[in-house]
Amino acid sequence: MGPVIERWYWIVKFPAEFNLDLGLIRMTEEFREVASQLGYEKHTSLIDISSIPSYDWMRRVTQRKKVSKKGKACLLFDHLEPIELAEHLTFLEHKSFRRIS
Structure with missing residues (x-):
């Protein structure tokens, strides 16, 4: 039961x-299926992640758009x-x- 409680805490x-x-x-x-097969039916509800709300919006917020370069910088100083x-x-x-300090 220890691993089930630990997973429940993190969930x-x-x-x-x-x-x-x-x-x-x-x-x-997979862990839930193994726990179910070993007879821990009452504990498998603790690690049921199907009831977790969708955080798809968070994935979209954290994905960054590629910044297009607006222009090329000349690295020659002779001009x-x-x-x-x-x-x-x-x-x-x-x-x-x-940046150093």
């Missing part, structure tokens, strides 16, 4: 995981005047140091 605490993860759904259903090059490098250095 109650994290129902979305048991709804979104197909591998976890499959494994839980810049010296002062423009200095400004660009100063800005890039600032961004780099800001």
